[in-house]
Amino acid sequence: MDNPYTERAMITDTTMFFGRGEELNNIFSRLATSQSYSIVGQRRIGKSSLLYHLCQPEVYRDRMPDPAKCVLAYFDLQTVGELTRERFFKLALRKFAQASNGRLRTEYESTYDGFRTFVEDSHDAGWELGLCLDEFEVICGRGEFDSDLFAFLRGLSNNYNLAYVTASRWVLHELCHMGKIDSSQFWNIFTTLHLGLLKEKEARDLITVPFNRSEVELSTEDADFVLRLAGRHPLFLQVACCHLFEARQKGGVNYTDVEARFRQEANPYFGYIWDHFKDEERLTLYKLSHDEQDVDRLAQLERSGSVVRQDGTYRFFSEAFGCFVGEQPISQELERVSSKYRSLKRGIRVERCFLTGGTCAFRDEIAIDEDKVFIGMPFRDHYQDIFDLVIQPILVELGLNPWKADDIKGNIAINCKICRALQESPQAIINISEANPNVFFEMGLAYGLGKSVLLLKDEQSTVPSDLQAIEYTQYSRDRLRDLREEIRRFFGREREE
Numbered sequence: 001m002d003n004p005y006t007e008r009a010m011i012t013d014t015t016m017f018f019g020r021g022e023e024l025n026n027i028f029s030r031l032a033t034s035q036s037y038s039i040v041g042q043r044r045i046g047k048s049s050l051l052y053h054l055c056q057p058e059v060y061r062d063r064m065p066d067p068a069k070c071v072l073a074y075f076d077l078q079t080v081g082e083l084t085r086e087r088f089f090k091l092a093l094r095k096f097a098q099a100s101n102g103r104l105r106t107e108y109e110s111t112y113d114g115f116r117t118f119v120e121d122s123h124d125a126g127w128e129l130g131l132c133l134d135e136f137e138v139i140c141g142r143g144e145f146d147s148d149l150f151a152f153l154r155g156l157s158n159n160y161n162l163a164y165v166t167a168s169r170w171v172l173h174e175l176c177h178m179g180k181i182d183s184s185q186f187w188n189i190f191t192t193l194h195l196g197l198l199k200e201k202e203a204r205d206l207i208t209v210p211f212n213r214s215e216v217e218l219s220t221e222d223a224d225f226v227l228r229l230a231g232r233h234p235l236f237l238q239v240a241c242c243h244l245f246e247a248r249q250k251g252g253v254n255y256t257d258v259e260a261r262f263r264q265e266a267n268p269y270f271g272y273i274w275d276h277f278k279d280e281e282r283l284t285l286y287k288l289s290h291d292e293q294d295v296d297r298l299a300q301l302e303r304s305g306s307v308v309r310q311d312g313t314y315r316f317f318s319e320a321f322g323c324f325v326g327e328q329p330i331s332q333e334l335e336r337v338s339s340k341y342r343s344l345k346r347g348i349r350v351e352r353c354f355l356t357g358g359t360c361a362f363r364d365e366i367a368i369d370e371d372k373v374f375i376g377m378p379f380r381d382h383y384q385d386i387f388d389l390v391i392q393p394i395l396v397e398l399g400l401n402p403w404k405a406d407d408i409k410g411n412i413a414i415n416c417k418i419c420r421a422l423q424e425s426p427q428a429i430i431n432i433s434e435a436n437p438n439v440f441f442e443m444g445l446a447y448g449l450g451k452s453v454l455l456l457k458d459e460q461s462t463v464p465s466d467l468q469a470i471e472y473t474q475y476s477r478d479r480l481r482d483l484r485e486e487i488r489r490f491f492g493r494e495r496e497e
Contacts, residue, residue, distance in 0.1 A: 001214045001215075003246060005210065005239075005241040007238065008238065008239075010048040011053070014053065016210065017053045018202055018203075018205045018209070019234075021202075022199075023050065023195065024050075024053075024054060024063070027054060027193065028063040028064060031130055031165070032064055034160075035163055036163045036191070037165045037191050037193060038165075038166045038171070039051060039168070040168055040171050040193065040195065041167075041195035041196065041305070042169070042273060043169065043272065043273065044233075045195050045197075045235075046235070047134070047167040048076070048134050050167075051132050052074050052134075054165070055073065055099065055132050065128075066128070069127050069128060070127070071099050071104060071128070072099060073096045073099040073132060074132045075091065075095045075131060076134045077134060083139060083145075085149060086110045087110070090110035092131060093106045093118060095131075096118075096129065104127065106118060112152060116152075123162070128161045128163075129161060129163070130164070130165060131162065131164050132165040132167075133165070134166075134167045136166040136167060137169060150186035151186070154185065154189055166190070169276075172190055173187045173188070175187070188465075195305075196302075196303060197233055197305040197308065198232040198233075198234055199232070203232040207222075207223045207226050216249060217248055218248070225244075226241060228319050229318060229319055230262070230318050231317035231319075232305075233305060233317055236318060239262055239265050239266050239269075240266075259320070262320065263323075263324075271324075274325070277306075280297065284297040285301070285316075285325050288314060288315075289316075289325045290326075293314055305317055350423060354419075366420060369401070369424055369425065369426075370426055371400050372400070372403055372424055372426070372427075373400050373429060374403055374404075374421050374425035375402050375404045375430075376430040376439050376443060377429075377431040377439065378439055380434075390483055394487045402429075403421050403425060404421075405442075422445055422449055426451065427451060427453070427454075427491065428452070429453075429456060430442055430454070430456070431456045431457070433456070454473060454486075454491075455472035455473065456472065456473055457472045457473070457474050458476075460477075473486050
């Protein structure tokens, strides 16, 4: 009996694809109305397998309103070599021809006009088209893939039955802000799916079903061992099951030997994942390996599948990955990153006044007060009540000193008061519940000066679209206790650092 767990690349055998039921339902619910989806996740988490799987007719047959008039074309951008606009259109037409088994007419020119005519004719004929673009980063930032092309693709989706599903390491709006999608606003037609670990039942199905098909013995203890070793990560489950399957075929299992073989194969993958973490992420994981929990940053890593939360605490997604992190010789790196964050926490000094263009009048007088917290908020009764009843008492309890711009006395411009107070404060709380220009000025200056910022927003208010990508804390006027706890947690963590 062949080992069913040998695949390490994209899963193309639908019988070996397990889980992702909720994700598939969410994607198809959008595709049914020609809306676009962006799949985002770490390398090797299963993005390509999911994208390829949803393009299979036997998969979308029961999920699309009219599957007979639906064509989902899988396009792996990483395999096409040099990619120009003309080649992109030519290959996209070819992918649609292959996916439709010749049912679609695709003999069009590989130009803007030709591809638009193809989409328009398909729309008029009642077809629902989906172009599934794997490794989307490949075309972001290439010379010919500029804002005009992305605006063109966005226009096709807005006006015809054409949706896109992309798979990428980065969120599309992050690629935009990196300068790789420029100003086309292509990204804002997408719903984002952050792809993480499999659910418990899905992971167990991946472990048990192929074993059961092969009639090779698998015990409950075996399955539990694999889950501890590999976690709910699809690739590492494949690797662990592969070595367990081989051991079972030989008639006996020594878990120590299986783990050794697993780690020998998995460690290069772990190393790749580790190398692609940002400095602050490696620092957070290093702390976790030494039983220190940086809750906020761990919560961000949980979404990527690097850690899981259980009984209120975080742990590595797998025991083997936790051991790998603990073995990394990064003591000097840790000190460097810690030093960098201590420096960032203190912030940046303003050398040149943005009002006058001259040297900052207070440059030599400013001294950072580690206990000072700048408060930016609209001057209205509700926000003053939030400050008096919630913010100020909690900060004082933590030994911190809240400051507002109007606390600074003296006959100087209000902008200078704000700028000075922010330079002297390592941290800030900014309430963005209203589209208040003064508050937005304070927020921008706080971020520009490298401060640690807690953004607050009343649940009854709406955040401007340009700020929706920034993390904020939403509060209810009826549940101010939750806001108190969030402030206590945020500033408790800041003081620990």
